[in-house]
Amino acid sequence: MTKSVAGTFIPGLNGLRGISALLIIVYHAKVLSLPGGSLGVDVFFVLSGFLITSIISAELEQTGRLNFRNFYAKRALRLFPALALVVIAFLLFSHFVFTLMSPHDDLQASVFTALYLMNWSRAFGWARFNVLDHTWSLSVEEQFYLVWPLICIGLFRLPTLRAKIICTSILLIASIVIRYILTFKGASTDRIYNGFDTRADDLLAGCLLAFALSSARIDELCRQKMPISLRFWTPVSVVILVLHAMFVDQLSRFANLIGFTIVQIAAVILILNVLYRRTGLTNSILSNKIVVWLGTISYGLYLWHFPTLMFLQKLEPRPWQLLGYNFAVTLVLAVLSFYLVEKRFLQLKRYFVSRADQRQLNGSVEEYAA
Template sequence: MTRRPALDGLRAFAVLAVMAFHTSPAAHGGFLGVDVFFVVSGFLITALLLREHERTGRVDLRQFYVRRALRLLPPLLFMLAVTLPVVLTIMHGDMRINPVVSLLSVVFYVANWANVFVNVGTGIWTHTWSLSIEEQFYLIWPLVLIWVLARRRRSPAVGLAVVIAVVVVTRWVSAGSGESPLWVYYATTSHCDGLLLGALLAVLLEKRESLVRSPRISEAVAWVGALGLAGLFATSYIEASGTYHWRLPLAALFSAMVVHHLATCAQGPMVRLLSLKPFVVVGTVSYGLYLYHFPVFMTVQSRGYSHLVQHVLEITLSVALTVFSWFLVERPALRLKDRLPKITAPVVLPAPAGGVGEQPV
C-alpha cells in the first residue's frame, strides 16, 4: 500500500477533536478521536507487517521494534523532560501517584494501568494511557500474526473477529456490572477493539483491492461512516454508560468504514478533502500535538486565566512545542529510522504442527 495523505488528514480531525475535548465543554464527544487513531494505527501496522511478509516471506521483528522505538520514544522522552519540572512544582498537587512511579509507567508504556490503579488519572501525563494501549498492541500483535502466518492454515480474520467480540462484550458487561468507568475505559482488555478492528480490516484487504464492488459504493460507505462519527461526537459524553455499551464500538466501526475508503481509493471527494495540505500537515505532526497539548492545557487551565487568554496560550504553546519537536527531535529520529537496512535476519518461529525446526517469516 502506497502512502495515503488522506489518512494523515483523518488523523488531523482525530487529534483536533481530542484537543477540543480537553479544553471546551462543547466538544464533549471529542474523546472518541482516540478511537479513530486506534483504527488507523491497527490498520497501518498490520498492513505493513503483511506487506513485508508478502514481499520477503518473513517479518523482521527486531527491525520492527527498532523502527517503532525511533518513531515514538524520542518525542515521548522530550515531552517528559519538558514537563517533569512542571510535575514536580506547580502541578505536583494534581498527581495522585508518586511522580517517579508515574514517570516509569509512561516510559514502560503501562500508564493506562497506572490510571486504573489510582482511579482518577495521573495528572498531566494521564493522556499517555492511549499510547500505552497502542504499544502493548504493537508488542503482542506482531508475534501473534507471525505465528498465524507461519502455520499457513487459516487467515487470522476469524480469530480477530472473535477477539473483537469478546472485548466488546467484556466492556459491556463490566460497564453494566458497576465496574469503575476508568477501569472500563483505560484497561487494555476493554479498550483495544479499535486497534483490532483496524488489524482485521488490513487482513481482509490483504488479497483484495476493496471490500465493496465499486469506488462509488466505497465513497458512500465512507460518508456514512463520517456522518456517523460526527453524530457520535455531537451526542457522546464520556461519563454516560451508553458510551461503553455501544458508542465506543460504533466509533471504531465508523472509523473503519472511512479508513477502508481512504486506503483503497486514490480519488474522490472525501480523499480530496482529507488530502488538503493543511489537514495533511496537522496529521503528519498529530503525534506531537497529542503528546504536548494535554500537559500544556492542564497547566494553563490551572492558572485561572480568562477563557480568551487560556485558549491563546493553550494553542500557542502546544503548536510551538510540536513544531520544535518535529524539527529537532522527530525528523532526526525518522531520518535515522529510514537509514536502517530493509531486511535483516529472519525471525525464528515455533515449528508448525507436524514438523520440527525453524521457519523464516
C-alpha cells in the same frame, strides 16, 4: 493491497490523524459541549491497527518471517524520543517553575508514562489524576505492539486468509465481550475505558481491515464497488462521528456497549474512502496540505497539548482564550519536537530496514504509523 499501502504515503490517512488530533485538543479544552470528543483516540487506534498490520503483513509476505529487532527498533525510534522529551520537560517545568502535583506524584506519573503503564494506573487508581494522564492511549498502543507481532506470526501460519480473518474477528469479539461483562458487573468507568483488554477491539478493527485488503480479490472488488457505495456511506459516517462527539459520553454505558463499535465502523469507512475513492469533500479536507501537515506532527500535538493545557489553566483565561493559547503553544512545541528531535531519530530507521525491503523510508507509511 497490503504491500502497496505499506510502501506508499497516502496523504488522506495522515489528514485523518490531523483531524483526530484537533478534535482531541478541542475536547480537552472544554470550550464546546463534546462529551464524546475523545473518539479521536478511537480513530487513532483503528488507523494504527491498520497501518501496523499492513507493515507486518508486507514483511511476512516478502520474507516469510518478521525481524523483531528491526520492528521494535523502528517503533522505539518513532515513539520514544518525543515521549522522553515531554517527560523530561514536564519534570523540569514542575521543579523549577511550578507544579500541579507533589514531587512524588510527578515522579510517579513519569515512571508510569515511561514504562507505558499509564492506562493501568488510570484503570486501577494506582496514582491520582496527573498532567501525563493522556499518555494512557500510548500505553495501550505499546502493549499492542508487544503482543500483536507474535500473534501475526501465528496467524500467517494458518492455511487461508479466511482463517486469519476469522481468528482476528474472534479476538475482536472477545475484547467486546470482556467490556460487556465488566460493564454489566459494574466495573468502574476508568477500568473499562483504559484497559488494554477492553480497548483492543479498536486496534483489531484496523487489523481486520488490513487482512481483508491483503486479498487481491477483495482489493479488486473494492476498487470496482467502493467508489459508488462510499458516496453514501462516507457522509453518513462523518455525520455519525459528529453526532457521537456531540451527544455520546465516552464513559457511558452506551459507549461501552455499542458506541465504540459504531466509531470503529465509521473509522473503517473513512479509511476505505481515502484508499478507494480519492474524491469528494471528505477527501478534499483530509488531503488538504495543512491538514496533512498537522497529521505529520500529530504525535507531538497529542503529547504536548494536555500538559500545556493543565499549566495554562493556572492563568485562568477565558475558555476560548484557553483553547487559542493551548493550540498556539502546543503547535510551536510539536513543530520543534518533530523537526528538531523526531525527524533526526526517524532518519536512523535506515539502519533497521530488512534486505528484502530497501525502499526509501521517506514517504513510507512507516513515517506516520504511530
